[in-house]
Amino acid sequence: MSILVIAEHDNAGLKAATLNAVTAAAEIGARLGTDIHVLVAGADCGTVAEHATRIRGVTRVKVADAAHYGDQTAENLAALIVAVVDSSAGGYTHILAAATSNGKNTLPRVAALLDVAQISEIIAVVDVDTFVRPIYAGSALATVKSADAVKVITLRSTSFDAASQGGNAAIEAIPVGPDLGQAKLIGREMTRSARPELAAAKVIVAGGRGLASGENYHKLLEPLADKLGAALGASRAAVDAGFAPNDYQVGQTGKIVAPALYIAIGISGAIQHLAGMKDSRVIVAINKDPDAPIFQVADYGLVADLFQAVPELLAGL
Amino acid sequence: MKILVPVKRVVDYNIRVRVKADGSGVDLANVKMSMNPFDEIAVEEAMRLKEAGVATEVIAVSCGVVACQETLRTAMAIGADRSVLVETDIELQPLAVAKLLAAVAKKEAPQLIILGKQAIDDDANQTGQMLAALLGWPQATFASKVAIGDGKATVTREVDGGLETLEISLPAVVTTDLRLNEPRYATLPNIMKAKKKPMEIVKPAELGVDVAPRLTTVSVAEPPRRSAGIKVANVAALIDKLRNEARVIA
Numbered sequence: 001m002s003i004l005v006i007a008e009h010d011n012a013g014l015k016a017a018t019l020n021a022v023t024a025a026a027e028i029g030a031r032l033g034t035d036i037h038v039l040v041a042g043a044d045c046g047t048v049a050e051h052a053t054r055i056r057g058v059t060r061v062k063v064a065d066a067a068h069y070g071d072q073t074a075e076n077l078a079a080l081i082v083a084v085v086d087s088s089a090g091g092y093t094h095i096l097a098a099a100t101s102n103g104k105n106t107l108p109r110v111a112a113l114l115d116v117a118q119i120s121e122i123i124a125v126v127d128v129d130t131f132v133r134p135i136y137a138g139s140a141l142a143t144v145k146s147a148d149a150v151k152v153i154t155l156r157s158t159s160f161d162a163a164s165q166g167g168n169a170a171i172e173a174i175p176v177g178p179d180l181g182q183a184k185l186i187g188r189e190m191t192r193s194a195r196p197e198l199a200a201a202k203v204i205v206a207g208g209r210g211l212a213s214g215e216n217y218h219k220l221l222e223p224l225a226d227k228l229g230a231a232l233g234a235s236r237a238a239v240d241a242g243f244a245p246n247d248y249q250v251g252q253t254g255k256i257v258a259p260a261l262y263i264a265i266g267i268s269g270a271i272q273h274l275a276g277m278k279d280s281r282v283i284v285a286i287n288k289d290p291d292a293p294i295f296q297v298a299d300y301g302l303v304a305d306l307f308q309a310v311p312e313l314l315a316g317l
Numbered sequence: 318m319k320i321l322v323p324v325k326r327v328v329d330y331n332i333r334v335r336v337k338a339d340g341s342g343v344d345l346a347n348v349k350m351s352m353n354p355f356d357e358i359a360v361e362e363a364m365r366l367k368e369a370g371v372a373t374e375v376i377a378v379s380c381g382v383v384a385c386q387e388t389l390r391t392a393m394a395i396g397a398d399r400s401v402l403v404e405t406d407i408e409l410q411p412l413a414v415a416k417l418l419a420a421v422a423k424k425e426a427p428q429l430i431i432l433g434k435q436a437i438d439d440d441a442n443q444t445g446q447m448l449a450a451l452l453g454w455p456q457a458t459f460a461s462k463v464a465i466g467d468g469k470a471t472v473t474r475e476v477d478g479g480l481e482t483l484e485i486s487l488p489a490v491v492t493t494d495l496r497l498n499e500p501r502y503a504t505l506p507n508i509m510k511a512k513k514k515p516m517e518i519v520k521p522a523e524l525g526v527d528v529a530p531r532l533t534t535v536s537v538a539e540p541p542r543r544s545a546g547i548k549v550a551n552v553a554a555l556i557d558k559l560r561n562e563a564r565v566i567a
C-alpha cells in the first residue's frame with residue numbers, strides 16, 4: 001500500500017504547495033511504513049516530474065503526459081486519478097492534494113467516484129484515519145475520523161512544512177486516459193506581478209475598504225510591499241469594490257496565509273477575514289477605529305489614519 | 318431549460334459560533350439560521366437566467382431537517398418556482414447530499430445545477446464537484462460569470478492566479494463564488510407568494526440513497542487564542558517594535 005500525492009504545477013514547474021502535501025503524506029506514511037508516490041498529470045510536464053523525483057520522501061513519480069491534462073480540467077484529471085488508484089497493484093490508502101484551487105476542484109470529484117468521503121483542508125494528522133480541520137471560518141477545530149478504505153484529503157499548505165530536496169525517486173510513465181471532452185479552457189487572465197506568490201509570501205501587505213479606492217490601494221500599498229519584498233493581499237470588501245483582483249482575497253473563502261509578517265491596513269477584521277490570516281507569526285493592524293476587531297489579533301496595533309500612517313511607515317523603513 | 322438550485326440551511330454568517338463545553342460540537346441552540354450565502358448567489362443567478370429567457374423553471378432543493386422548509390421558502394420568495402425537501406434528521410455529509418441531489422436531478426432532468434462553492438458551516442467545498450462526478454457531468458466551480466449558449470455554458474472561474482474561462486457542455490454543475498452577482502432581497506409580496514408555491518417532501522429512502530455518515534467527529538475544540546498584543550503610539554514606535562522586538566524587518 002502507498003500514499004498518492006497529486007502534484008500542483010503549471011506544466012513548466014512544480015508548485016511549492018506540493019512540498020507541503022508531501023510532508024502531510026509523510027506524517028501519515030511514517031505511521032503506516034508506506035511509500036509516497038507523486039502523480040504528475042500534465043502536458044509536456046517532464047521538467048515537473050524531474051523536480052518531483054528530488055523531493056525527499058518520495059519513492060515514485062507517476063507521470064501522465066498528454067495534451068488533455070495540460071489545463072488541469074477536473075473531469076479528465078479525476079478520471080485519471082481513479083484509474084491510477086484502481087490499477088495500482090499495491091493499492092493506495094490515502095490520496096492527498098494541497099487545498100489550492102486545483103486541489104479543491106478535482107479531489108471531491110475523485111472522492112465521489114471512489115464512493116468515499118473527502119476530508120477538506122486538514123491542518124493536522126492525528127492518526128492514519130484521524131485528522132483536524134477548521135470549521136465555521138476557523139471558529140472551531142473538528143477532529144474527524146474516516147471509516148473509508150481510501151482517504152481522500154486536501155490540506156492547508158500553511159499547516160505543514162515544505163518537504164526538503166535530496167530525494168531520488170523513480171519515474172514511471174503511466175497510461176493516459178481518454179479525453180472526456182466535457183470541458184475546454186478558452187481563456188486565462190492571470191494577475192501578473194513580480195511580487196512573491198500570496199500563499200507562500202514571508203511578508204504580506206493587505207488592504208481593505210478603508211483605502212477607499214483602487215487608486216489609493218495601488219498608490220499606497222505597492223511601494224510599501226516593494227520595500228518589504230511583500231505580496232499584496234486584500235479583504236473581500238476591497239476585492240468586491242475592484243481595488244484588487246480576486247486572487248488577492250485572504251479569508252475563509254479566499255486564500256489561507258501564514259506569513260512571518262501580515263500588515264492589515266484599513267481592514268476591520270471580520271471573522272471571515274481573520275480565518276485566512278490569524279496564523280501569521282506577527283500581525284500588524286493600522287486602523288482609525290480603536291475598537292476594530294482586527295486589534296484583537298494584532299501583535300502591534302496602530303490607531304491612525306492610514307493615509308498618514310502608510311506614507312510615514314514607508315519613509316521610515 | 319430547468320435549473321436546479323440546491324440550498325443549505327446554515328448558521329447565519331454574522332453569528333460567532335461557540336464550541337460546546339463538552340467538546341461534542343458547536344452550540345447551535347437558539348442561533349439564527351439563514352440560507353448559505355453562496356447558495357443565495359446561486360438562486361439569484363438562476364433567477365437572472367430565467368429573467369433573461371434562458372431558463373423556464375427554477376427548482377430549489379434542500380436536504381436536511383424539517384426547518385429547511387424555511388430555507389426553501391426563502392428561495393421561492395427570491396423567485397424559485399417550486400421546491401423539493403429531502404427530509405431527514407440524520408447528520409448529512411457532502412457525499413450523502415451529493416447522492417440525494419443526484420437522485421433528484423435524475424428525476425427532474427435539469428440542464429443546469431447551480432449551487433454555492435462552499436457552505437459556511439462545515440467549509441467543505443465538496444458537494445458541487447461530487448454531484449457532477451456522480452452524474453458524470455462537467456463542472457465549473459468558483460464561478461464569477463456564467464453565460465449559457467447552445468448546449469453549453471461559458472463560465473469564468475476565480476482561481477489561485479486570477480481568472481480562467483471554461484466552456485463546458487450541458488447538462489453541467491456550476492458552483493458560485495462571491496463575485497458572481499449581488500443577490501436581491503425578497504420583497505414582502507414575494508414572501509407571501511412563496512407560501513403558496515409547491516413544496517414536495519421526500520425521504521432519502523424513497524430516493525434509494527444511503528445517507529449514513531462516513532466521517533465521525535471525535536471532538537470539537539476552540540482554536541488556540543493569540544495572546545493579546547499591544548497598541549503602539551505612532552509609526553516610529555511600530556517600526557522600532559518590528560525591527561528590534563519581533564525582528565521581522567531589517
Ligand SMILES: Cc1cc2nc3c(=O)[nH]c(=O)nc-3n(C[C@H](O)[C@H](O)[C@H](O)COP(=O)(O)OP(=O)(O)OC[C@H]3O[C@@H](n4cnc5c(N)ncnc54)[C@H](O)[C@@H]3O)c2cc1C
Nearest residue numbers: 208209210235236237251252253254266268272273288306
Ligand atoms: C459568505 C461570505 C464569505 C466571506 N469571505 C470573506 C473572505 O474570504 N475574506 C474577507 O476578507 N472577507 C470575507 N467576507 C466578508 C467579511 O464579512 C467582511 O465584510 C469583510 O472582510 C470586510 O472587509 P474590510 O475589513 O475591508 O471592510 P470593512 O469591514 O468596511 O472595514 C474597513 C475598515 O477600514 C477602517 N478605515 C476606514 N478608513 C480608514 C482610514 N482612513 N484609516 C484607517 N482605517 C480606516 C475602518 O475603521 C474599518 O475598520 C465574507 C462574507 C461572507 C458573507
